[in-house]
Amino acid sequence: MKTILSFLMLCATTISFAQDNFSKIPQDASIVASIKGKNLFQMLSMEELDNTMMAKEMLKEISDNNNTYTSLNQLGLDLENTAHYFYQSNDSIFYNTLIIPIKNITTFETFLKDKNKTITTVNGVKTTENNGSEATVWDNNNFVFVYGSLVQSYFDQKEIADRYGLTYYDQSLYAEEDVEYLIKEDQEDNYEEDYNEEDNYDEDYNEEEDDTLDDQTYDNYSNGNSDYEIKSKLEEQWSFNKAAQVLNSQQSHSILDNSKFSKSLDKDAEASIWIGDFQAIYKSFMPYSYYTEFSGFDMSKMYADTGLYANLYLEEDLMKLEATYTMSPSMANSYKKMTSRPLNKKFLNYINEDKLIAYMSYAMDTEETLKEYPKLIKEVYKNLPNYAEEASLGIDLFSLLLDEKAVADVLKGDMLFLLSGLSSQEVTYTTYQYNEDYEYEEVEKTKNETIPDFLLMASTEDPTIINKVLDYTRNKQLVTYSNGLYKIQVPKSPLSMYFVIKDDIIFLGTNQLEMTKILNGTFKAKLSSAHKKLLTKNTSSMFLSPKQLAKQLPMEEMNMDKTGKFKWFLNNTEDAYFKTSKIKGNSIQTEMVIKVPSNQENALKYIFNTIEELAK
16 A cells, blocks of 8 residues: 555656656756746746846846846746756766746747847757857747767777777877886986087987978877867767757656656755766766776765755745755665764753854764774775775774774764854964164064854763873873863963863863853753754754854954945844754755744845845
8 A cells, every 4th residue: 555655646746747847857867956936936026036136137238239128028938937957978978958948939039139149940940059069949838058068088989089080099108108208307307407509419310300290290280170170069969969859858758757856856845956876977077997097996885876855945934955865775874873873962951052153063973983984995995006905904904903992982972062152352472573773673463363162072981091191281281270170271372271071071162160160060051942952863963143143253353344244144144053864764864944034025035135235
């Protein structure tokens, strides 16, 4: 029953998106991105969009003495529909393709003619004069733009070079020539000081032979130029063919047949991106011959069966970006072990959210990380030329000598960083300058430095080695000890840090009073359930309060905001947070949320208003 229900849900999703241009995107596309105009125009009218600074600048840019554009509707494109981008690659070419629906074909073609574009028909497809690797085609419903880029390594093969009439260069011979050239250059450098024009006169010099060499050089240049023309023609033709294929395609096998892609679709998202296979993309940008034969790094273990999709939601009270990262079973197994440790809940007893500017937490298991990470690194280095065996042996020795459990007892792996304040402090420093007699003399000057008020917490089970280090630094007068706190003075800075270990927690902070309260057990914590959930239910989390930052950041003393725009931005930005969930199956979810100020209608208008204010 569950299988049937899943099948029906998949069918419903496919049918609901079939009316869109998803059906024009090939099944083997590696990246697909979409912007849903319909969702955006529910928050912003066309008239409001035309009145934004960005739209006005765009319209001004495309206007000229003969034609003035006052609305984006005059382009003839259907901005209230969904626009798509996709990336597709094979062994010979990369395609970057954009598909935009057309609202009014007459208006669209009038715009092209106004821009002095000549419209022609090639093989039944409307197009304009194309610019090399760029191809533009359209019909009454859709506009397609393709930018193609050849894979140069594909044409380095003799069979392929012969097929297209290109000059074949044996790369192994060039490698030998490079070595000979470097040896010769080194010899010339060694004898450069002893060079004598008369001694180095060559009686056997033949001017005709030299001319022959010049002719050969010219022939090589000519062949290279011819090769360039051949490749340019291929790039232009293949790009046009791809554009025409996308425009006319009603494919029986489109990206909608990819179950991983269909799972990522959400009609409520304003924008989305899907990356199907990181390994395929990595190989397309870094051909196998390069990253194995030359560099030797094999990233297939890292990227095998990995993918990502993200959706952007713009709502009345917030903007949210959700992403899901899927990894291979072996990577997921390693990651699950490395992140198996939860955040120490005792950390929550030392947070006062009324003073919080920001925090960042991360929970990992040190012992499992030290066990799993060398395995991953070993896979990456296993094909390293000449040193693969040594690299593997070195990693094995590292794992053998390292006592993972002992290290994990010192630092369990979970940490929490709190930023509670910022202040400016005047400090004196020594510099040098010339006096009236042009003599170099030492002078004292003052400057303002920003001092952070932070607290770092980390779990420990056996702090013995840390205590030994502290005793050593104390004996060497590198740190001072008073009333249970170790004080570390940062050289050439007014910043002092205080260190203490209590209740199996390492504390490192800058506020002596707060550190004393922690030591004495008199610290007053205050933390909402929302922050507790964010910290304890996720592998990592971050939080920022821009308004708190604006209150405490000494902008005038730091001379960092002469226009006042940065302070305006902070005061008009609500709290933001980011979190990474614990792994479920083979996937992890991340979420970033920025709240919208109450005086703004929705997230989209807030974005446009913020851009315009900062651009003034």
